[in-house]
Amino acid sequence: MNRLRVVWTVTVKELLDFVRDWRTLAAMLLVPLILFPIIFVAVPWFLQGEAEELGGYTVEVKILIEQDIDVPLDFIHLLNSSNIIYQILDTSFDNNQSLANHSEILEDASFSIRNGELDAVIALRSGTGNASENWEYVIFSDSTDELSRESRSRLLTQIDIWEDGIIDETLLNNALERDDVYDPVTWDGAVEAADTATSGEQAAFAFALFVPFIISLWAATSAVQPSIDLTAGERERGTLEALLTTPIARSDLMWGKWLAVATIASASVLLQLVGLYVAIRYLAADILTPPSVSIMGWSLFVITILLFAIFVVAVEMAVAMRARSVKEAGSTLGPMVILFIGPALFAQFVNMESIESWWFIAPVFNICLGMRASLLGDVSVIHASLWMGSSLLYALMATTWASKQFNREDLVESIS
């Protein structure tokens, strides 16, 4: 029988077996599809919702004001408009110490915040200076308590507004404008308008910083489960022995399985790209600019991912085939994925300017840098040849090694 037909028979069977398992199907196809929409849409939406929820809470604050001085009315008005309940307590401060060094106040504030009586304490006293008003303050809060953190944030916001008012009044008293003091050297016009990169190129630059990492991470992890299932799993379930008694060559068996896992992993990664496209094109179109990448760039990007998938799948299948059980394969491949993730993580930070060529032949780095270069449209023929050639070489080496594992005599042995 034609060897290609045998390989195809194995692949078809494995894919059929795969699509019958809805849990695996969901994990391998649905999750990558919704991953980027979740990152770009659901996460910001969720964070915004949480922030709004926190903003709706009323917080309780104690204002410690220097004796015989009233809390400024402007500040009181601002507190009233920001959902802050406050109590005012006249306090004697040691003028020789900064407000932050009043340990008794700190202890009292800590006690009240921990007991839930208060969310923050602000100490306020008059200061020295030539502004229309001068004040000193400190906010005691608990950075590990959400409401206390929120109180601090609201107080700082209102203090900024109050301070702006004092600045404006001081400037007015001296016949000055705000720009005269703060911005005597002025950028004239919109900052974005002066960027020679188009908004699409800027988006591509931003994408190139993290998309290769996420995709290589997913390619490495998505192949783990099917690799184990089709090798150690088949061995453990006893289905492999029956298969080895047929006239199939072990190398053909390996290629058939490899093609199935590579198809699954590639489909998973490509769906991830579809999810990315949908997220930036439709779901988050108002906050994200679609990256401007040429067709050649996208083509190189996809080819690079596929080469990586070939390499990763072969390595993972070979390792899984060496294992005596699914458990052993899982314990080996789980930590081993770090070998792929680690370089992918570092590759994000490699400076692409005048980059040394050897980066493009270093395993995993070559793939991630190749993806970055493709997205940035900064592809040189030498670099492309290096990363494609080395990827192909690694893929061949990995498949040869995997093939050797499939030829081991002890593929069939007692599991007990």
Add this chain to the structure above:
Amino acid sequence: MSTSLLVVDGVSKNFGEVDALSDVSIQLNRGEIVGLVGGNGAGKTTLLRLLCGVYRPSEGTVRFVDDGENRPVDEVRGRLGVVPESTGLYSRLTAWENIRYHTRIHGRDDEKSWARTVRFARALDIENELNRPTRGFSRGMRQKIALIRAIAHGPDLLLLDEPTAGLDVTSARKVRDLVRQLGNDGGTVIYSTHMLSEAQRICDRIIILHNGTVRADGSPGELLEKTSMDDLEDAYIALTGDVARSEPLDVESPISGFLARLFSRPNRVSKGVEEE
């Protein structure tokens, strides 16, 4: 006149320090149903795996005789049908899809394979289960599907590793009847079992394996005659001298046993191979 189909010549198989088979020589003729009988660890499964090419002999040769020419196992594997110790069915595939997977690898046409499958399924009273996923199948049903899978492509030689293990009386009888029928139709079968009564019932010839060596090879009548016994079980005891069960066991303390298990690392290839 019987013609030789399979020649096993001086085959030994060892896994590291463990000798699973030692100097085994047998010859199998076309149309024979040969029982491979032995206790646990006798080497039956190892021998079957050698015959179908899953293992390679450490010494000796396994040759198939085809048109007067000797051929190695790898060249004729397509003409073998094997029911291994474990049925090896894919649980998410239907029974027919399991069978079809193997017939396709054998290069058979789906339509013809289906026709043969239905015929055998009818004989085993399992035709209504062919389009059901094998998940949830009983041991007996799985065994029957594995048998159909092994014969659906029309093999010349059928290797069965305890095909009736775990089957109820009726199912076991149906399997034996089908095997017998295949033999009557000119098929050649090696039937591994540790049940002498079963071997006696369907086999033309019985090979007794013990501790990896062939202790006897002949028809049931010849074995009885050789040992001057009236009962095949007595003949088996006489031929194997199997006194292992009467030997005292090593007694280990619970702690030393636990430590030994904790720190021992099983051989990557254990003898590995043997029956339950």
